[in-house]
Amino acid sequence: MSVLRVGNASGFYGDRFDALREMLTGGELDVVTGDYLAELTMLILGRDRLKDPAAGYARTFLRQLEECLGLAHERGVRIVANAGGLNPAGLADAVRELADRIGIPVRVAHVEGDDVGPRWPGSLTAHAYLGGFGIAACLREGADVVVTGRVTDAALVTGPAAAHFGWRPREYDRLAGAVVAGHVLECGTQATGGNYAFFADGGAGRDLRRPGFPLAEIHEDGSCVITKHPGTGGFVDVGTVTAQLLYETGGARYAGPDVTARLDTVRLTQDGPDRVRIDGVRGEAPPPALKVGRTRLGGFRNEVVFVLTGLDIEAKAALVREQMTDALAKSPPAQVRWELVRTDRPDADTEETAGALLRLVVRDPEQAVVGRALSGAAVELALASYPGFHLLAPPGKGSPYGVFEASSVPQGDVEHVAVLHDGRRLTVPAPPADGTRPLEAAPEPGLPEPLPPGPVRRAPLGLVAGARSGDKGGDANLGVWARTDEAWRWLAHELTTDRLRELLPECRTLTVTRHVLPRLRALNFVVEGVLGEGVAARHRFDPQAKALGEWLRSRCLDIPEALL
Structure with missing residues (x-):
């Protein structure tokens, strides 16, 4: 079958707004994906939903579609995004309303079942990471736009690949290849020179002012080539792909809902300018449980940064710490963290470079403890503490902070559903017991021969x-x-x-x-x-x-x- 060209147009909620248009107009593409969900994003969307039950999805995605839905329809490019967040059904309805308003005949489907909040009372959000077969079902049934909630980042690629090539659940090597491709794409320009350790090396074609977004040319056997549209900024080489493969992974076994990909089998080859071939990827049965990401409100947080200038930095820091400790003694915060950052230089020729920063961070279940009490205590020292006393910024009233926790749930306990454009609901079956494998550490590989001794x-x-x-x-x-x-x-x-x-x-x-x-x-x-x-x-x-x-x-x- 033909090569499937899958591009990425978002690596996080807040990524470059014009990326979707750039990907649709910059070159050949079959599917464009967008990753909008990070651990912090789920907390942000959870707080949005507390204020408005109809919220909970990435509104930026809708604004991007207002500009680009017609372009995608003209070019026959399908759109797959996890922008549905906590409310994929709501986002799907919003996309349909948008399409009707601007007169674009598109079929919109969504994936649901990831919300497992009732299992964890007291959580703000609790969502299982679903795999790609719900997305694949939507695409096989003719969807032009598929929006999801919490799926794995790689599912945005494995789903389209499974739909296009007709892959089935036990084709582990093919699925693992698509997982690796999806992991390389999911953070956008991190695969094309963004945030790259050797960015300063220079060289022809390495203009990093505006890196292009990546795409993968996926083959039926699961191998792929990572590249980008011609003429876009940045670059793709074995180093940029290696960096992204290592990002937010752990051991050799990279587990997901559909397959466990063996990162120790990945082979990277430079296949020409801005082209890196990935092949050799082996896959194994997925684990019997799905990862669950839970968020909850942890309490309230506040911060004060004291500026210490010139001589006696350590003594100045000790004095203000003692003063603040005494001032907060009547109602001490549950957590207190001090950090002295020595940004000062001796005999500095500017006041700023003569200064160090003493950072105080406090947390407590009660806002008043970290709010007025802390702010008042810090401000009252203005004329009564170390010489040169001033703050980096006025202290605030304290703000709520969230906590992310990982858990798991058996795959069979989660109802993974593809909701098609015509309203039909297709249940995506979980792997049978003999189709899973408990996750274990891979055998430790041998090390290369050490270098001979030398200077x-x-x-x-x-x-x-x-x-x-x-x-x-x-x-x-x-x-x-x-x-x-x-x-x-x-x-x-x-x-x-x-x-x-x-x-x-x-x-x-x-x-x-x-x-x-x-x-x-x-x-x-x-x-x-x-x-x-x-x-x-x-x-x-x-x-x-x-x-x-x-x-x-x-x-x-x-x-x-x-x-x-």
């Missing part, structure tokens, strides 16, 4: 290794890869979990698991608990661990001179 030089890790990091609830994922076989021979032996803890002291007391992926010349680390209760709780300076990998790359260690 070394103290230098940043980032000179020889790339990294990309991100969040999964309260944990962080940190993928590190080498660009040459020689660098891999060194990295695989040098960057152990103990060495990672040494380089990143924040991780010293935390559980760190290392996964080895030799075909990608990569190590993938999972750091448990470094993000506290997740991104919405804003536990640390970088609440989604987006820059954890860049911090690691900036750390110095003894690197063989042959690699430098």
Whole structure:
């Protein structure tokens, strides 16, 4: 059968608005997808729904369709997006109303069944991650637009591929290939040079001012080529694809509702300018349970940042900490976190570069404890504390924060339904018991031969290794890869979990698991608990661990001179 061209036009709720038009007008395409849902987004949509029960979906998607639905219809491009969020049926109705108003005859379907909130009383949202076969059912029955709630990011690609090629549930290798393609596409321009460790290398065709969005040319056997429309910015090479493959994954087994993809079987090959072939992907039966993402309101949060300037930074910080502790003693917040960020320089030639930041973050179930009490205590010190006292910004009244928690539910306990454009409801059966496999860690692969001893030089890790990091609830994922076989021979032996803890002291007391992926010349680390209760709780300076990998790359260690 013909190649299926699947493009991406959104990696998150708030991504480039014009991307949908760019993908529809920039070149050949069969399906355009949009990923709008992250862990934080579900919390935001949950709070929207508290104010308006008819809300709960990504309104940006509707505005994009107002511009682009006619274009997609003219070009025969189908649209698949998880913009339905908490209310896919509501979004499907809104798309139909829009299509009627602008006179575009499109068939709109949606997927539901992911909402498992009744199982977890007290949750703001609780949604199971569904697979791609509900999307496939909608497309097979003629839908032009399919909107979903919480499906896996890769399902936006596996669904169209299964519909186009006629794949069935047990065709694991084909499905796994599509899962890998979907994972590369789902974060948009992160596959085309965005957020890329070696962005400064330069070179022809690497204009990163406005990277084009990626697309996958998927073949019937599940292999694909990752590319982008001609003439768009950014670039696609083995490095950009490797970086995205490592993003927010863990071990060699990447589990999903339809298949468990073996990331240790992925083979990447440069197939020409801005073309990377992915093949060799093997798949296994999916696990018997679906992942469930739950959010709840955790309480209230407030923050005050004190600016400390010039001399005696440590003493100034100690004084204001003692003063604030005394002031809050009558009703102390449940959680108090201090962090001194030494941005100051000696003998600085500007006042800003002579300053350090002392950050106080408090959390409590009661807003008053983190609101008026904290703000009043900080402001009252204005004339009674360290010399040069001032705040980065006036303290606020405190705001609610959310908590993300992962759980699971048996696949058979979730009713996965494709609601077709004509109103028919097709139930998507769960895998039978003999069609699932409990998730286990893959066998540890052998390491390459270490480099022979030789002269070394103290230098940043980032000179020889790339990294990309991100969040999964309260944990962080940190993928590190080498660009040459020689660098891999060194990295695989040098960057152990103990060495990672040494380089990143924040991780010293935390559980760190290392996964080895030799075909990608990569190590993938999972750091448990470094993000506290997740991104919405804003536990640390970088609440989604987006820059954890860049911090690691900036750390110095003894690197063989042959690699430098």
